[in-house]
Amino acid sequence: MEPLSFMEAIVRRVQLNEQDKQLLKQEAEWGKTIAPQMADVFYDYLGRDKEMNAILNAKEGRIHRLRETFIQWFYEMFTGIDNWGKAYADCRWKIGLVHVRSGIGPQHVVPAMAVVVTAVGQKLRSDGKPEALSDALSKICMIDLAFIEQAYSEALLKETGWSQALFQRLIAKGAAASV
Numbered sequence: 368m369e370p371l372s373f374m375e376a377i378v379r380r381v382q383l384n385e386q387d388k389q390l391l392k393q394e395a396e397w398g399k400t401i402a403p404q405m406a407d408v409f410y411d412y413l414g415r416d417k418e419m420n421a422i423l424n425a426k427e428g429r430i431h432r433l434r435e436t437f438i439q440w441f442y443e444m445f446t447g448i449d450n451w452g453k454a455y456a457d458c459r460w461k462i463g464l465v466h467v468r469s470g471i472g473p474q475h476v477v478p479a480m481a482v483v484v485t486a487v488g489q490k491l492r493s494d495g496k497p498e499a500l501s502d503a504l505s506k507i508c509m510i511d512l513a514f515i516e517q518a519y520s521e522a523l524l525k526e527t528g529w530s531q532a533l534f535q536r537l538i539a540k541g542a543a544a545s546v
Contacts, residue, residue: 368521370514374456377513383451387503391445394500398445401490402438408486409437412479419475444507451507459511463518473519480512 391398410430413419423430440462448455466476484505491501524534 368460368517370456370460371453373514373517374451374459374510377510378451381506381509383503383506383510386499387506388447388451390497390500390503391447391507394496395442395445397494397496399442401487402441403434404490405441405483405486406434406437409479409483410434412482413475416475419471422469422471440511444504444511451510456514459514460518462511463515464522466515467518467522473516476515477512480508484508 410423410433413423423433443455443458448458487504488501490496491504520534523529524531529537
């Protein structure tokens, strides 16, 4: 997978536009100020899960490092690093790979992202921020989540040696059989 091409496709699919990007950039300082609070929400949520708590606390100081990484990640959603281009895509791809290597599955990532989106929405309302900022943040969160999900798919393909076409066919057949 080529991260920039993937990024461009996902940007089109979630319809992240130039107005969204400008609004995110305009609110970057606000994002930076609330990032530590969002990190607290995120890691408090994950810490209540037995599996995630074990991963988060497997090494001394890991939670502190992860918290700092989260704050940077959160702020970068507002700045786009390079206007949501190659550097942003490469960074998000690496984050996805780290999640896969760490054994953090989608069953943990998706609900944790939902908790962050909800907490940010509450903060947006309490701080009187425009609804358009909420929409833009939701889009960028979905882009970041798509990178993590894609990393799981790529890991599966690499481990099994399956082609993308076979993988898609198996998903479609499995879904049809489940209905």
